[in-house]
Amino acid sequence: MLPIAPVISPEYPGASAFPFAQNSIMIRKKFLCALFMATSCCCGVAYASPGWTFGANLAGSHAEGYGKSSNFGLDVGYDLNPRWGVDLSYESLMGYEMTVIGASAIRRHALGDGWQIFGRLGVAYWTESPTGAYNASGEDPLLGIGLSYAIDRSLSVQAEYQVIPNLTGNLGVNLDTALLGLQYHF
Secondary structure, three states: OOOOOOOOOOOOOOOOOOOOOHHHHHHHHHHHHHHHHHOOOOOOOOOOOOEEEEEEEEEEEEEOOOEEEEEEEEEEEEEOOOOEEEEEEEEEEHHHOEEEEEEEEEEEEEEEOOEEEEEEEEEEEEEEOOOOOOOOEEEEEEEEEEEEEEOOOOEEEEEEEEEEOOOOOOOOOOEEEEEEEEEEEO
């Protein structure tokens, strides 16, 4: 299957060669796995209790060789207990003409005074819009690390770094995303 980026591809005239950085992929993968495991300590999270969450974010993505994209997203989740939760997310990557739907397990660790660090491990289903050059789609792992601050018991603000590594080869490159959002707990 062809890479998803509709503009830069060696198969089309005038397009530059597609850079593959295998060492960078392995380093990022190991680093994010280590960060996720580091968040799996035994402490709880301030203000977290079992219940539903709803979130919205603004984000920016970068794919090596394809430039940047402005994004927005929504997510709904359920906190199983103060440490673990599950999440379904939707992200629209406007600059790449693609969408990403993710399902993740989330592990949290309290840092004190409403601050928490969290890790995400899941799967992302991505698809290029029907108007894109390839109309490609696929599934890849979804990894993330973030920091959250509880404004009160029902509202928190969070910053997160996510990566969808190109392990299947369908995506073409790693997709790195930085998100800033609000979470409502009810």
